[in-house]
Amino acid sequence: MFEEAESDPRLSKESVKAQETRLRTALLKAQYDRLQRADRSLLIVVAGIDGAGKGATINLLNEWMDPRHIRTLAFGQPTPEEAVRPPMWRYWNELPAKGRTGIVFGSWYGPLLREARRKHPDEDIIEARAEAIRHFEAMLAADRVQIVKLWFHLSRQAQRERAERLLANRDTAWQVAPVDLTVHKRFDRLRQAGRQVIERTHAGHAPWIVVPSADDELRTLRTAETVLHALRHPPAAPRIARPPMRRVPDRLGRLDHGARLDKEEYESSLLAWQARVARQVRRKKFAERSLVLVFEGQDAAGKGGTIRRVTSALDVRHFDITQVSAPVPYELARPYLWRFWRRVPEPGRIALFDRSWYGRVLVERVEKLAAPADWRRAYGEINDFEAQLVAHGAIVLKFWLAVTRDEQLARFRERERSPFKNFKITAEDWRNRRRWDDYAQAANEMLARTDTAHAPWHALSSNDKRHARVEAVRRIAQALEAALD
């Protein structure tokens, strides 16, 4: 795959000049027509041999395309806020909006390349990292993020000569990084690492293209042509299937709604379990963990009241409540999970979600706001997202607060009668209620597909609010105690 690049092909300045007008005009047109109008975004991943002149890509693309819609995303050492979150957090955070282009340096390939370049690379680590990248890129591609990956390459000899030429002039010597000077000594290993990474992560929806880089003119031309080709011929989105499931168990239908607590019992139990939660989150050990609490359930099931009973046990400086409603335009312009990745807590903190990323497989599914292909693949994406949180030390608990159909009706009516609760009841709630069975089916499938060992669902009857509140606080206390002891 490196044969052409290592033959160090060259081009005259004149032949680039001759093509420049055509290429710039076409690139601009493609940027508008193929990206902005088509509601896609583009990520250009820049990688390759050190000292091949990768950096010139930025100025090239910013000069030849409309720079108002391009951002360079360069990832060096993780910043303090990045270092305390799951490794993929920084990349999610910076995803460009639809119509925009990101030029990515120091991308998610960093850790994989570092391992592959070692003298004795660990095959398991390499495969695990490649697998994570394949998942990530497939998810992005399915969510209308086009990915094209450039590998800048040249021969050992040309790389060395380029570095020495720059070094010889005191005004260009700074362009040579120390690592550039050692490339020729490790060239075979670097080439082998590159080959391996490309082979394991090349995909129709996220292809690798090798750019010969010994010659500045040819590198320029090839880079521009590659980006143009990518814009003009966007690949088909990958098809991500959900695993088959013979029959979805009716977990909601099997819930016992008989549990009741009287006021006195409620108050003493609640206070006792809150105290246990309070003790756990104030432990030193918790400073290295985090807690993610998801609250879902039918309308009027009592999510807000339950959340307040949890936060009563927390220090106000340590938690955030995210009220999730319909995504706004700048959220819609990114892959679905983007807005939730932004809310991933740092260590020592607690994130409560009043509704959550599960909206994809609940309201968006039932109300047909997401295409079937999109919500169907969401189960796997969500499990993967939560697994990344847990792998980084988060304790993830998910609550489904369930009421019966009759109880919901009673609460709707009570809300309508109350002068200060009627804001909580809208035509939408009544509409949702008419789709009770559809929501139940969606909830059951969600429970079946995303109740994982690392991020379990707790389905609780909330016909008696006191029961549900104490149960939720109890399970949080017990999960914390199990995780921290």
Add this chain to the structure above:
Amino acid sequence: MFEEAESDPRLSKESVKAQETRLRTALLKAQYDRLQRADRSLLIVVAGIDGAGKGATINLLNEWMDPRHIRTLAFGQPTPEEAVRPPMWRYWNELPAKGRTGIVFGSWYGPLLREARRKHPDEDIIEARAEAIRHFEAMLAADRVQIVKLWFHLSRQAQRERAERLLANRDTAWQVAPVDLTVHKRFDRLRQAGRQVIERTHAGHAPWIVVPSADDELRTLRTAETVLHALRHPPAAPRIARPPMRRVPDRLGRLDHGARLDKEEYESSLLAWQARVARQVRRKKFAERSLVLVFEGQDAAGKGGTIRRVTSALDVRHFDITQVSAPVPYELARPYLWRFWRRVPEPGRIALFDRSWYGRVLVERVEKLAAPADWRRAYGEINDFEAQLVAHGAIVLKFWLAVTRDEQLARFRERERSPFKNFKITAEDWRNRRRWDDYAQAANEMLARTDTAHAPWHALSSNDKRHARVEAVRRIAQALEAALD
């Protein structure tokens, strides 16, 4: 001011119950009618004596108002990303959008209160911090952020009894923080500090209200009533005047447009100055500083090309380019400088702005997108913003690239002819050009009012692009050398 609160007034549970319906209904209505419809946001600052039950405000307001539009903003120890930015950065970052309410714990009063509580407080520090707060709150108030500040207070005796009562029950003992137990010993000093802070920062547009807190019922009622009153009777925005200026000097008119560089001289000078920039930003000392570069100028003055000559000298992992265009809805929903505060670089990084916060006093002034009162106060706000950056270690340079009217016309025509440059020329550019004198006047006033010693303007002739590019890179190199040597 604490007389009533220290008399520890009490209220029966029944009398709160009796008022609850009225208050909740009124609060909700006010939240919708007075905040959302009126395009304002509300910050409720929570402060007072430790162990006065301040924390209960969160659940109270989230239960009595519509919690979807309320966020708790609690600031503890600065997070790593906050610690490396100017102190006000964290507060700017979290400002709620219009229509929304933020409940602020551990607010910008923290440092002031800490100083005021010391045994021997430093009067100069206190006044400097109070002054910074007055500026900040006046700017927010002028930008449609309503501020109400609650000081929770009770007598020494009542504070002690409250802590002891909670401590006596093992299920509530966790609610008592160690600091709560020492309050009674330092009560006079804490009261004196509170009094001082309130006196120095009370303003019509950002009033302090003392909430008696010995009794949970009365505290609840008073808090709700205070917020309701604030929503119903929003104060007038403060009038912030710009200092008088007899005559604005015509700095643009006095620029020498004769400077020219031939190609050879250009290329060698540029390379040499780029190398000096490159050396400076790679020094260890720069890792504790940051660099903020602003590029403004007439349309077609060559901002983009100049920026690319600067970035050629930088490591891609160390800089960010922000292309500033018209604010989008979620930016418009916050005070003007919010979107720029978010782009403040951390130490060791370089932020380049292709157009900037100066849009307020340029395009927004000329095109009447901002009210006169708003752009007039912007000069002071901008100087203050930049002063905060510089105080925190940033090196701030601002460039005005100037072309003559004829040269602009020639460039517009050239852009129209070029198949890959005509995207850069729009009807808006021609419209702006017809307002040449208005823009010149706005630019001159901007230069006069914001050319500060800490963040100087460099007005450069860009009739010859080569000259402007070399000059810009040279001045950056020299500023870096002066700052780091």
